Amino acid sequence: xxxxxxxxxxxxxxxxxxxxxxxxxxxxxxxxxxxxxxxxxxxxxxxxxxxxxxxxxxxxxxxxxxxxxxxxxxxxxxxxxxxxxxxxxxxxxxxxxxxxxxxxxxxxxxxxxxxxxxxxxxxxxxxxxxxxxxxxxxxxxxxxxxxxxxxxxxxxxxxxxxxxxxxxxxxxxxxxxxxxxxxxxxxxxxxxxxxxxxxxxxxxxxxxxxxxxxxxxxxxxxxxxxxxxxxxxxxxxxxxxxxxxxxxxxxxxxxxxxxxxxxxxxxxxxxxxxxxxxxxxxxxxxxxxxxxxxxxxxxxxxxxxxxxxxxxxxxxxxxxxxxxxxxxxxxxxxxxxxxxxxxxxxxxxxxxxxxxxxxxxxxxxxxxxxxxxxxxxxxxxxxxxxxxxxxxxxxxxxxxxxxxxxxxxxxxx
Amino acid sequence: xxxxxxxxxxxxxxxxxxxxxxxxxxxxxxxxxxxxxxxxxxxxxxxxxxxxxxxxxxxxxxxxxxxxxxxxxxxxxxxxxxxxxxxxxxxxxxxxxxxxxxxxxxxxxxxxxxxxxxxxxxxxxxxxxxxxxxxxxxxxxxxxxxxxxxxxxxxxxxxxxxxxxxxxxxxxxxxxxxxxxxxxxxxxxxxxxxxxxxxxxxxxxxxxxxxxxxxxxxxxxxxxxxxxxxxxxxxxxxxxxxxxxxxxxxxxxxxxxxxxxxxxxxxxxxxxxxxxxxxxxxxxxxxxxxxxxxxxxxxxxxxxxxxxxxxxxxxxxxxxxxxxxxxxxxxxxxxxxxxxxxxxxxxxxxxxxxxxxxxxxxxxxxxxxxxxxxxxxxxxxxxxxxxxxxxxxxxxxxxxxxxxxxxxxxxxx
Numbered sequence: 001x002x003x004x005x006x007x008x009x010x011x012x013x014x015x016x017x018x019x020x021x022x023x024x025x026x027x028x029x030x031x032x033x034x035x036x037x038x039x040x041x042x043x044x045x046x047x048x049x050x051x052x053x054x055x056x057x058x059x060x061x062x063x064x065x066x067x068x069x070x071x072x073x074x075x076x077x078x079x080x081x082x083x084x085x086x087x088x089x090x091x092x093x094x095x096x097x098x099x100x101x102x103x104x105x106x107x108x109x110x111x112x113x114x115x116x117x118x119x120x121x122x123x124x125x126x127x128x129x130x131x132x133x134x135x136x137x138x139x140x141x142x143x144x145x146x147x148x149x150x151x152x153x154x155x156x157x158x159x160x161x162x163x164x165x166x167x168x169x170x171x172x173x174x175x176x177x178x179x180x181x182x183x184x185x186x187x188x189x190x191x192x193x194x195x196x197x198x199x200x201x202x203x204x205x206x207x208x209x210x211x212x213x214x215x216x217x218x219x220x221x222x223x224x225x226x227x228x229x230x231x232x233x234x235x236x237x238x239x240x241x242x243x244x245x246x247x248x249x250x251x252x253x254x255x256x257x258x259x260x261x262x263x264x265x266x267x268x269x270x271x272x273x274x275x276x277x278x279x280x281x282x283x284x285x286x287x288x289x290x291x292x293x294x295x296x297x298x299x300x301x302x303x304x305x306x307x308x309x310x311x312x313x314x315x316x317x318x319x320x321x322x323x324x325x326x327x328x329x330x331x332x333x334x335x336x337x338x339x340x341x342x343x344x345x346x347x348x349x350x351x352x353x354x355x356x357x358x359x360x361x362x363x364x365x366x367x368x369x370x371x372x373x374x375x376x377x378x379x380x381x382x383x384x385x386x387x388x389x390x391x392x393x394x395x396x397x398x399x400x401x402x403x404x405x406x407x408x409x410x411x412x413x
Numbered sequence: 414x415x416x417x418x419x420x421x422x423x424x425x426x427x428x429x430x431x432x433x434x435x436x437x438x439x440x441x442x443x444x445x446x447x448x449x450x451x452x453x454x455x456x457x458x459x460x461x462x463x464x465x466x467x468x469x470x471x472x473x474x475x476x477x478x479x480x481x482x483x484x485x486x487x488x489x490x491x492x493x494x495x496x497x498x499x500x501x502x503x504x505x506x507x508x509x510x511x512x513x514x515x516x517x518x519x520x521x522x523x524x525x526x527x528x529x530x531x532x533x534x535x536x537x538x539x540x541x542x543x544x545x546x547x548x549x550x551x552x553x554x555x556x557x558x559x560x561x562x563x564x565x566x567x568x569x570x571x572x573x574x575x576x577x578x579x580x581x582x583x584x585x586x587x588x589x590x591x592x593x594x595x596x597x598x599x600x601x602x603x604x605x606x607x608x609x610x611x612x613x614x615x616x617x618x619x620x621x622x623x624x625x626x627x628x629x630x631x632x633x634x635x636x637x638x639x640x641x642x643x644x645x646x647x648x649x650x651x652x653x654x655x656x657x658x659x660x661x662x663x664x665x666x667x668x669x670x671x672x673x674x675x676x677x678x679x680x681x682x683x684x685x686x687x688x689x690x691x692x693x694x695x696x697x698x699x700x701x702x703x704x705x706x707x708x709x710x711x712x713x714x715x716x717x718x719x720x721x722x723x724x725x726x727x728x729x730x731x732x733x734x735x736x737x738x739x740x741x742x743x744x745x746x747x748x749x750x751x752x753x754x755x756x757x758x759x760x761x762x763x764x765x766x767x768x769x770x771x772x773x774x775x776x777x778x779x780x781x782x783x784x785x786x787x788x789x790x791x792x793x794x795x796x797x798x799x800x801x802x803x804x805x806x807x808x809x810x811x812x813x814x815x816x817x818x819x820x821x822x823x824x825x826x
Contacts, residue, residue: 035629049796051614056794086606087617105606107616147796163629164799167721170610170625171796193499193518197583201464203520204500212583216448216576308580339752339825342783368820370755370783381469382560383462383584386577407781412752413577 008282008289010397011356014318015333017279017293021300023328024250029179031169034161036222037179038328043155048145049171052089053108057140060099060121060129061112064137076131077124082109099129108141115140148172158330180328185223186245187214190256190266191306192233209308209383210255214315221320222327223251233262238269246273246296250326253319256306263290266303270294284355284397288314309386313358316392316413339412341391343373349402351395360389361410373410389413421695421702423810424769427731428746430692430706434713436741437663442592444582447574449635450592451741456568461558462585465502466521470553473512473534473542474525477550489544490537495522512542521554528553561585571743593741598636599658600627603669603679604719605646622721622796623668627728634733635740636664646675651682659686659709663739666732669719676703679716683707697768697810701727722799726771729805729826752825754804756786762815764808773802774823786823802826 026040055061062078070076078099084090086103094100094111102108102115117140120133148154148168155165161179169177187210194208201207211227218225228245231238245252254266270276273296280293287310292303302319304311324332343363351357361373373393378385391410395402402408439453468474475491483489491512497503499516507513507524515521515528530553533546561567561581568578574592582590600623607621614620624640631638641658644651658665667679683689686709693706700723705716715732717724737745756776764770774786786806791798804823808815815821 031625032628035632047614052616056792085617087615089616105617105619142792142794146792163626163633164725164796166629167622167626167725168796168800170622171620171721173610173613173620175610197586197588200586201460202500203465203502204498204518206518207584207586209580209583212444213576213580215445216579219448220576308584312577312580340754341752342755379469379555379559381555383577383581384560387581389577 008284009280010284011318014280014283014291014293018300018318018322019325019333021295021322021326022298023326024180024183026178026328027181028176030176031161031166031174034177034179035163035166037161037182038324039155039157039159039161040178040180040328041157042153043169043174043177045148045150045152045154045172046174047172048150049147049168050142050144052144053112054142055102055104055106055108055115055140056142057115057117058103059101059115059117059140060131061094061102061106061108062099062114062116062131062135063094063096063111064114064135064139066096066099067114067116067131067133067135070131070134072132075122078129078131080123080127080129084109099131113137113141158328160329180326183223183250183323183326184226184248185218185323186226186228186249186252187211187218188228188238188241188245188252188254189230190233190238190254191230191262194230194232194256196230210304210306210311213308213312214253214255217312217315217320218253218323221323223323233265235265235268235272238265239272242269242301243273246299246301250299251323252299252301253304254301255304255311262306263292263303266292267294270296270301270303283318285314285317286352286355286357288317288358289355291318307381308383309381312386313360313392316411317358341371341410341412342407343371343393343410344369345393345402345404345406345408346372346374347404349375349393349395351399351401353400354397356397357395358392359395360385361391361393362388363390363410370407371410373408421697422693423697424731427693427696427704427706431713431731431735432738432746434708434735434739435711436739437593437596439591439741440594441589443589444574444579444587447590447592448576448579450574450595451737452568452570452572452574452590453593453741454570454591455566456582456587456590458561458563458565458567458585459587460585461563462560462581463555463557466525466557467555468515468517468519468521468528468553469555470528470530471517472515472528472530472553473544474507474515474519474521475512475527475529475544475548476507476509476524477527477548477552479509479512480527480529480544480546480548483544483547485545491542491544493536493540493542497522512544526550526554571741573742593739596636596663596736596739597639597661598631598736599639599641599662599665600624600631601641601651601654601658601665601667602643603646603651603667604643604675607643607645607669609643623717623719623724626721626725627666627668630725630728630733631666631736634736636736646678648678648681648685651678652685655682655714656686659712659714663712664736665712665714666717667714668717668724675719676705676716679705680707683709683714683716696731698727698730699765699768699770701730701771702768704731720794721796722794725799726773726805729824730771754784754823754825755820756784756806756823757782758806758815758817758819758821759785759787760817762788762806762808764812764814766813767810769810770808771805772808773798774804774806775801776803776823783820784823786821
């Protein structure tokens with residue numbers, strides 16, 4: 001069991017607190033702009049796609065039954081009743097024993113249920129076509145509504161728009177959709193020891209790395225980052241900056257506060273805001289335990305560890321899925337939404353029961369086998385551990401570790 | 414063997430032709446803007462990181478030897494010679510038998526090689542400190558240069574800047590780097606049958622899906638897309654649009670030309686440009702065979718299939734890695750750069766020898782096992798096949814297929 005000066009809750013509890021925040025508002029976006037965003041509405045197909053039965057080949061529209069069993073040695077013979085153009089909507093019904101020449105993309109006449117490729121036919125003159133290959137209903141055709149039927153619910157609200165979806169929407173003539181807007185995310189670095197990166201280091205100072213990495217990770221998740229600079233250990237200054245960041249953003253991240261004093265300052269600054277509440281004061285994950293969740297009005301404020309690699313892990317495991325949740329994504333914390341690789345653990349890896357452990361691993365590719373995952377040991381204050389890692393392995397809170405040779409899930413970073 | 418009206422080359426040959434194009438120019442970018450770009454220079458660490466030996470804990474700086482073997486029952490006793498502040502660079506050498514109180518982040522005095530956590534000590538008064546735990550050299554410290562040593566080649570040109578790298582660069586005070594600029598990619602849709610997506614479909618017309626999906630995939634790869642609309646089957650019109658697109662971009666994509674006539678038009682339009690050459694006239698991949706590579710001046714022009722799903726596969730397998738190559742990425746065609754999952758093939762999947770097959774697959778997650786990959790069959794003209802697919806399975810040109818139960822690599826899309 002963990003004991004600490006503040007109450008620690010499980011990752012699951014922390015997650016449900018995060019999921020209680022409402023997603024961003026919905027706006028009408030062109031489908032190109034909606035790429036990567038999350039739908040804020042169900043989408044129904046306004047029409048059949050394809051709009052009619054179409055040929056996929058240059059050839060002859062036929063009744064499949066009329067050419068069933070046809071071969072080189074025993075061909076079928078049909079009468080050509082029409083020569084269809086690609087832009088023609090035929091107004092006749094194909095009779096048995098007849099065929100109609102049709103180009104790729106051409107509309108099938110009523111009655112026709114297959115297309116015979118031109119390569120398997122021979123024009124014998126005076127309208128007779130020899131067919132040397134059997135056919136089956138539907139062959140070389142795309143049927144009306146086969147891609148989408150009129151009125152069909154093709155997407156549910158909460159679906160993230162992928163490039164393939166942009167294609168289907170375009171094909172259906174849907175030029176714009178309602179999607180959740182990108183959340184604006186304010187980033188504040190706190191700590192007396194921090195200096196801007198241009199400043200040469202001296203004893204007791206550390207360059208402000210987190211402003212830069214958090215900015216990248218917020219963009220990567222789909223948010224719009226805004227940096228509010230470094231705030232030193234001064235409650236009034238922090239209150240002013242925090243109030244401004246809350247007013248201008250949908251989510252505020254405070255990084256720093258790795259010291260107990262600084263954590264107190266973060267909590268006090270959040271509590272000093274009107275209509276505010278501290279929802280969580282620590283979470284049972286490692287690294288990332290001193291993560292604070294507050295609420296100001298309806299907006300979330302997260303106090304993150306200041307330690308450069310811890311905050312990166314907390315961003316990946318908690319904050320980025322939370323940003324996706326704010327963007328309207330369903331199940332944004334479910335691992336399957338993220339690239340996961342099965343790997344074999346190289347060494348026994350202990351973990352303390354009662355907390356979820358995120359262990360950095362290096363993946364070693366092996367021919368014809370799943371990769372080998374080597375845990376990256378080393379001081380967590382070192383940036384190198386994160387630079388070298390290919391992914392994170394998650395050891396659940398109810399386990400005391402994983403053994404060498406076990407198959408593990410690695411979450412690529 | 415494949416026989417066709419044009420000469421088909423292998424994917425490897427096509428790839429080496431693509432790799433002969435030079436990457437984009439290099440510009441100085443702030444590290445935030447360089448996120449996702451490719452370095453155009455080797456980066457050397459300008460200083461040691463950390464700049465001095467630092468404590469990772471609140472405690473006492475010691476000679477590890479002085480407290481070796483110390484326990485609760487057999488503590489060591491040291492004299493406290495200093496109380497260091499976090500912003501202090503100590504100007505003394507720690508004598509044996511002495512210790513110095515030090516906060517997290519504080520600089521170690523010369524001589525000290527470990528830190529004992531305050532929890533394992535007791536102040537006995539008049540400067541005597543009782544140490545109840547053994548220590549080893551380096552414990553609870555970060556050594557000067559442990560993250561990066563002054564002059565060390567930390568990144569090679571060709572490395573893609575990840576969020577972790579932005580962090581390390583910031584920590585080293587490197588605010589900007591030389592990186593390859595994003596390639597501008599012109600997109601032209603060709604085909605008499607194409608209409609803008611707002612136009613209601615009628616017989617023989619198809620909405621221009623490719624302008625939209627290509628735009629998404631170009632952005633996803635890191636390029637800047639520019640659409641040049643639909644050009645109908647008119648050589649002069651195509652020449653004018655192509656000349657404009659070549660002048661304004663680093664790469665031009667022509668989609669369409671699924672018909673033989675349209676392919677000819679694409680080739681003729683490219684050949685009509687000054688200083689032009691057709692480098693390849695087909696590639697042995699499926700789908701994607703009718704892919705054309707031309708060169709106008711020093712700029713690449715790709716003629717892609719018009720078929721909505723074929724062009725998506727060609728974008729994923731050829732064009733997107735090529736865009737990464739233009740952005741300066743080394744080995745951009747190597748599969749390991751893309752998310753690859755090991756899966757078990759659900760059914761026998763035939764493939765024609767002599768061409769590389771990209772088979773769309775659905776992944777079925779299974780508890781504690783690698784996922785099952787189900788090939789998506791269905792007409793390649795249907796958008797649904799791509800909508801349903803989770804990834805592509807590649808069957809190499811020298812194989813006739815893969816068998817059910819085989820472990821295969823699936824490339825996530």
